[in-house]
Amino acid sequence: MKQMEERYKKYLEKAKSVIRTLDPKQNQGSAPEVQALKNQLHERERIIHSLEKECDKTKSQRDQEEKLIVSAWYNMGMALQKKAAEDRLASTGSGQSFLARQRQATNTRRVYPGHVQPTAASDVKA
DSSP states (O other): OHHHHHHHHHHHHHHHHHHHHHOTTTOGGGHHHHHHHHHHHHHHHHHHHHHHHHHHHHHHHHHHHHHHHHHHHHHHHHHHHHHHHHHHHHHHOSSOOHHHHHHHHHHHHHOOTTOOOOOOTTTOOO
């Protein structure tokens, strides 16, 4: 029984010491430390908020730049395609129609190199 009573007294003393250390009325020396920590926490929250704002701004700026790059790339491709088409039309548009160019291409294919063309009867001299 005495052992239980001694153990109980130890627990009681330990509880009293914990209450003393946690009681804010008795811990007047730690108030400035707590206030300093609160100030640091507030400052860090403010910095985090400003960094999040800056991150959102940077993301929107990056998205806008990507859109501009895609738009410029598309416009450049369209301009080059248009120029290539105009160059093709200018080089083949020597005043001949499409059919005339096709006939001319067919006639040039019929002439075989190394092959003697038959001569007309009017070209032959007797």
